[in-house]
Amino acid sequence: MLNILSGTQVKVLDRAYISSENIESWQLMERAANQFADWLVQNFPDFGREVIIFCGPGNNGGDGLAIARLISETYKCVMVVFFEESGKCSADYQTNWRRLPNSVSRIFWRDFQSETVQNPIVIDGIFGVGINRPVEGVFLEGIRIINRMIGDKIAIDVPSGIPADDCLKGEAVKADYTVTFQFPKLSLLFPEHAAFVGKMLLKDIGIPEQFLGGMSEGRLYVQYKDIPSMHRRFNQFSHKGDFGRVLLIGGKTGKVGSMVLAAKATLRTGSGLVFVSVPSSEKQILQISVPEAMVADNSELRDLSKYDAIGIGPGWGLEIDPDYFAEILRSVKRPVVIDADGLNLLAKYPRLFDFVPSGSILTPHLKEFERIVSGVACHRDRLEKAMEFARKHQIYIVLKGAYTSISCPDGSQYFNSSGNKFMATAGSGDVLTGVLSSFLGQGYHPKQAALCGVFHHGMAGDLAGAKKNRGLIASDIIESIPETFVQMKLQ
Numbered sequence: 001m002l003n004i005l006s007g008t009q010v011k012v013l014d015r016a017y018i019s020s021e022n023i024e025s026w027q028l029m030e031r032a033a034n035q036f037a038d039w040l041v042q043n044f045p046d047f048g049r050e051v052i053i054f055c056g057p058g059n060n061g062g063d064g065l066a067i068a069r070l071i072s073e074t075y076k077c078v079m080v081v082f083f084e085e086s087g088k089c090s091a092d093y094q095t096n097w098r099r100l101p102n103s104v105s106r107i108f109w110r111d112f113q114s115e116t117v118q119n120p121i122v123i124d125g126i127f128g129v130g131i132n133r134p135v136e137g138v139f140l141e142g143i144r145i146i147n148r149m150i151g152d153k154i155a156i157d158v159p160s161g162i163p164a165d166d167c168l169k170g171e172a173v174k175a176d177y178t179v180t181f182q183f184p185k186l187s188l189l190f191p192e193h194a195a196f197v198g199k200m201l202l203k204d205i206g207i208p209e210q211f212l213g214g215m216s217e218g219r220l221y222v223q224y225k226d227i228p229s230m231h232r233r234f235n236q237f238s239h240k241g242d243f244g245r246v247l248l249i250g251g252k253t254g255k256v257g258s259m260v261l262a263a264k265a266t267l268r269t270g271s272g273l274v275f276v277s278v279p280s281s282e283k284q285i286l287q288i289s290v291p292e293a294m295v296a297d298n299s300e301l302r303d304l305s306k307y308d309a310i311g312i313g314p315g316w317g318l319e320i321d322p323d324y325f326a327e328i329l330r331s332v333k334r335p336v337v338i339d340a341d342g343l344n345l346l347a348k349y350p351r352l353f354d355f356v357p358s359g360s361i362l363t364p365h366l367k368e369f370e371r372i373v374s375g376v377a378c379h380r381d382r383l384e385k386a387m388e389f390a391r392k393h394q395i396y397i398v399l400k401g402a403y404t405s406i407s408c409p410d411g412s413q414y415f416n417s418s419g420n421k422f423m424a425t426a427g428s429g430d431v432l433t434g435v436l437s438s439f440l441g442q443g444y445h446p447k448q449a450a451l452c453g454v455f456h457h458g459m460a461g462d463l464a465g466a467k468k469n470r471g472l473i474a475s476d477i478i479e480s481i482p483e484t485f486v487q488m489k490l491q
């Protein structure tokens with residue numbers, strides 16, 4: 001997992017690593033520039049296009065100058081747009097300024113005429129993580145010039161103007177791509193910044209995780225390679241019971257489809273036995289749609305201790321008697337998964353939180369979360385509130401969306417890297433409820449269930465999305481769940 005450090009810690013990290021490796025700081029910059037240049041050359045192979053690199057006065061600008069040198073023999077025309085005379089800029093900027101070959105043209109920002117270039121590749125190196133106030137003056141002019149230009153825009157590390165770990169105040173570069181180094185900066189994961197960050201690419205500059213670990217604030221980025229080792233292994237003699245008995249509760253008239261999706265997802269994630277509680281009028285639909293599931297009648301709800309996991313809420317409706325919900329929560333002696341109307345009921349009757357078993361996993365999307373906590377200013381604030389809430393109630397908050405975050409009772413916060421925009425379709429949250437309930441039922445610790453569940457759900461969405469694109473529907477995610485296990489070679 002990659003530790004997500006704050007912008008101010010990046011400098012500390014930089015210094016610690018440089019002194020331990022006995023290298024010069026420009027050499028670390030060279031690694032970053034090489035990573036960027038390699039990516040650029042591979043992804044923009046029309047070498048006749050003009051490349052315009054905007055370089056601010058700090059190390060982000062220094063990266064820009066190093067990139068200009070590295071690509072100067074590949075692209076026919078490389079131009080650097082600068083803002084300050086070199087003597088006033090950072091030491092590594094100055095080193096790279098001196099190393100610029102003559103083939104790279106240099107132009108002061110005020111003399112740059114954007115109308116004279118046709119469809120260029122524009123590289124933004126005005127500011128990186130060192131930004132410490134809203135941009136104004138000449139640098140703001142630079143940002144505006146970039147935003148007015150027509151061409152492919154690529155930000156170095158972060159789009160200039162966006163603070164490393166806070167929400168944007170003022171203006172920033174609207175990039176199509178952001179190539180960020182070592183770890184994703186927190187602000188690149190905020191929904192408010194989607195139009196500025198574009199597609200985020202992560203490039204390793206070779207600083208070992210042990211350096212980052214010591215400075216960790218408990219925010220981690222979860223990648224594919226982290227997941228397989230978190231899984232439980234089953235043996236040749238494993239039986240239905242080992243894979244768990246799961247009960248799903250929800251699905252009022254007109255919304256029983258949510259239970260169909262959740263039940264199928266639970267089964268596809270490997271649960272041994274799945275029971276579903278829906279109103280009597282809906283039982284037949286459920287039974288026909290998911291013959292592998294059993295319909296729980298009310299007598300079976302009297303003893304909840306026989307289930308290894310319970311998922312509550314999709315399509316349940318808001319008419320549910322809160323005392324009935326409280327009774328369910330009180331009588332379950334283990335963590336549950338709560339989604340959709342289960343969450344809306346908690347928001348409507350906050351006293352119910354007292355009964356939510358500790359270790360439970362709540363899966364709000366942004367709106368559902370705001371119904372629970374109210375008064376959210378921006379994503380940074382939302383993440384802090386999710387963390388506080390998880391601590392206070394000793395539960396897991398899975399805040400859904402791109403880069404779904406998982407806030408844990410121990411104060412750690414994880415960001416998921418799988419998934420895609422095509423998953424923004426009706427029912428994909430119901431699928432997640434099924435996946436999470438299944439892992440809980442298979443005996444996973446709630447933290448493992450949350451991390452594995454969210455990752456597999458996103459990965460299934462990626463596999464389905466690769467074939468279905470924007471035609472993806474929630475059922476496609478379910479059908480791709482088995483492939484996620486096959487690819488990870490899980491037994």
Ligand SMILES: NC(=O)C1=CN([C@@H]2O[C@H](COP(=O)(O)OP(=O)(O)OC[C@H]3O[C@@H](n4cnc5c(N)ncnc54)[C@H](O)[C@@H]3O)[C@@H](O)[C@H]2O)[C@@H](O)CC1
Pocket residue numbers: 010011013014028029030032056057058059060061063090126127128129130131132133134135136139156157158181205
């Ligand atoms: N691990 C690392 O630390 C590495 C950092 N690298 C690059 O270095 C960047 C960080 O460089 P710096 O710390 O020099 O910071 P920046 O290049 O982001 O900013 C430069 C300086 O501008 C000033 N400034 C901040 N906000 C301003 C504003 N609104 N208006 C005017 N001036 C402002 C500050 O004094 C800041 O130090 C990273 O984003 C990355 O691109 C890379 O070279 C690779 C290694």
Ligand SMILES: Nc1ncnc2c1ncn2[C@@H]1O[C@H](COP(=O)(O)OP(=O)(O)O)[C@@H](O)[C@H]1O
Pocket residue numbers: 365400401402403404418419420421422423424425426427428429430431432457
């Ligand atoms: N742009 C996106 N990128 C990645 N995942 C997404 C994106 N949009 C939605 N998702 C995922 O799809 C699911 C949608 O859940 P939810 O909003 O509850 O949908 P529904 O209520 O329709 O079932 C979540 O798991 C979320 O993380």
Ligand SMILES: [K+]
Pocket residue numbers: 060124125126127128155156157158159160
């Ligand atoms: K930048």
